[in-house]
């Protein structure tokens with residue numbers, strides 16, 4: 617059974633607390649722990665050789681070093697996060713560079729309206745450029761006042777809180793601009809192309825098998 621099929625068979629939690637109604641999407645359970653979920657091993661990095669690439673449908677492709685990111689305007693974002701495996705966590709404070717500030721500081725003009733976000737290890741998630749330009753979309757290096765832990769995506773992860781958390785690519789390596797929307801890793805494996813938790817855009821309706829051990833959660837913080 618693949619991940620999408622397994623989530624479909626889970627008992628669906630009922631959110632009957634009126635105080636939470638506007639904040640906790642249907643079918644989600646609130647947690648105070650911070651689960652850790654990813655494909656593959658936790659990568660290690662040398663910050664001197666780390667790079668972030670902007671490529672594809674752009675006027676000019678560019679590569680950034682870690683120091684370039686730290687020199688850009690820094691912002692703090694406090695957000696709720698919602699994972700398609702049904703956990704939500706409120707009031708998470710991340711710090712880093714807003715994607716829209718990054719794009720402006722980068723001086724890169726996208727000619728494609730869709731983006732494939734690339735992260736280690738060979739992970740991808742697709743998002744419309746418009747979504748990345750929101751006021752709460754961050755390239756984060758800090759969580760709760762401390763550097764992100766390696767498990768949660770250090771040295772840099774995307775935080776895109778208005779979509780299910782699978783879109784928030786950890787160990788981000790590049791943004792590929794595209795003329796057409798294309799499915800990323802989970803979007804090719806039974807999950808929704810968009811992924812809005814408040815619309816419960818969980819599944820694609822297709823049934824494509826992936827090995828079970830690739831999606832079991834590994835740990836908590």
Ligand SMILES: Nc1nc2c(c(=O)[nH]1)N[C@H]1C(S)=C(S)[C@@H](COP(=O)(O)O)O[C@H]1N2
Pocket residue numbers: 650651652653654655656699700735736737739767768769781782783784785786787788
């Ligand atoms: N590079 C990478 N980023 C990733 C993933 C992954 O497998 N690889 N998993 C996604 C999924 S499915 C989730 S729910 C969140 C989990 O982030 P966390 O481990 O910090 O809770 O990371 C997302 N980003």
Ligand SMILES: [Mo]
Pocket residue numbers: 653699700701781782
């Ligand atoms: Mo996930």
